[in-house]
Amino acid sequence: MEKTEIPVIDVIIPAYRPDDSFHKLIRLLLEQSVKPHHIYVLQTIEDGEQVLQPLDQRMSVHPVPKKKFDHGATRDYGAGLAVKDIGDDISQHYILFMTQDAVPAGTELLERLVKPFGDDRTAITYARQLAREEADLLERLTRVHNYPPEDQVKSKEDLERLGIKTYFCSDVCAMYRLDRYMEQGGFVHPTIFNEDMIMASRMIQAGYQVVYCGSAEVVHSHNYSCMQQFHRNFDLGVSQKQYREVFESISSEKEGAGYAKSTLLYLLKRGKPGKAFYFALQCGFKLIGYKLGKNYDHLPRKMVLWCTMTPGYVLFHQDE
Template identity: 40%
Template sequence: MKVDVIIPVYGPGNRLLELFDRLGRQTVPVDRLIIMNTEKYLWDKWTETLEPGRLPENLSVYHVTKEEFDHGATRDAGIGHSDADVCVCMTHDALPADTNLIKALTDALFSGDDIAVAYARQLPATDCNIIECHTRDFNYPDKSRVKRLSDLDTLGIKTYFCSNVCAAYKREIYRKLGGFIRKTIFNEDMIFAAKAMKNGYAVYYAADARVIHSHNYTASQQFHRNFDLAISQADNPDVFSGIRSEGEGIRMVKDTARWLVKTGHAYLVPKLVVDSGFKYLGYLAGKRYKKLPRKLAVKLSMNRNYWK
């Protein structure tokens, strides 16, 4: 079995080197590291500073411009360069927590013929703020599970949840289903997961496959991110219509507030309320983005190159 890892990169640095090093120590070896780099001059400028031989021998680098980059199309192009049985999509700011990541993903992926995707648990980094630490635990619990279309009644929007921060795909099924959507501002992973389930496949959340990945977003950044999230839902009604995301968000806020009080961090509840309010406002605006002036929509978006 061959496993390739596809990593979109913009502005490479030391963290990418650490990712290469950790992937090189996996118990299940990676055949090729396929980099989809945005802006060739940034890659060239960075590699000129490296010692000879510092980059791994199994590295393949392909370049796109800012205008060409798309969350779905660029990753799909990366998978198109692969002939492996398994393609693992990662982001360049996610780090394997141990040497077992690829094995845990592939074990989950081949635990059943109907498993199309297996995605990893995301652990908070050492600099992660307290609220975000709990959000990681809420969204990525320590128990694995297989999700199918029949779970919609109980899991709601979480049924389709999947993250290309670290997710493994059976390439044969991926190609059979047409791959990622080619034009999307966000959520190419969830859209594919929904398509897979509607075609009789399942998605495996592999809690034993662990990566270190978290963000300390400001309230403003949360607004922009949720604006883009809602746009992806508004643009794909065949996937998201009739499934409310708000209920899951409210459940997370309540759970986090209880946890903050219980653990002696009640003073952070006002921050939680403010951050959650910005998230919700961004989501509401994104749902209605077609009614907004285009210039305003671009300003409210986190991914402004998408609009060019």
């Protein structure tokens, strides 16, 4: 990509009952120093629910029935819309996947995410996630651990050193070079979770690199309860079991155990035993959920539906 060339970036946002954060996201996208070419909103709707009206001429809304929502397939549908509008020449075009509750921290988000594509080896870039002002201390620590301020370039050579973190990537805010994305066949589907890491693994195995942009920032965090952590990690385990060819060769449990130990020590040294206890409890819920998810295919259907946070996916795909 020449430095004088204006990049063509299409933004793809799955949305379900969009709120104020979504409207702020759209407004800030339109104020970026590098403007989005088009914003495709993939609105998950239930029977009788009204479709959102576009907030700008560069935005279009495409309804997706809730029972058909899939983390990989729905986003891939959005990429297909972009390809259809662009035509045959998709070189030097980019697609930015975001979630409806990720709000740009400034007006240079797209500019900073697209810059690393000046290196032809770069296939994906993803943004730093900052905790919301009202975020709990534990969520703030998690955000700092997973999204430090320093940039990082990851390739196949880093697998031995970084392990599963080599494949870490988040479609909360991630930009893909469109021709590389299509070259890999788009996101896998059906998938309950982790479509971003699975794609990152394919890019890295194909010889490309994934770039974490610490200066490209979005505000995004959740104060999950223990049960929400359980459900989320159950789905994580399901994903890793269904795509074991990606995850079985690299353990993610060592990474999680290391973070848990360091966080507990941090909290105890700072005189926060209550927080330390609650964090340990959260870790327990996460581990149990994850282990059950890894064995979902041996569990009764009713139990799987109770454990997952996406029962619609399980109903349609557990037997596939």
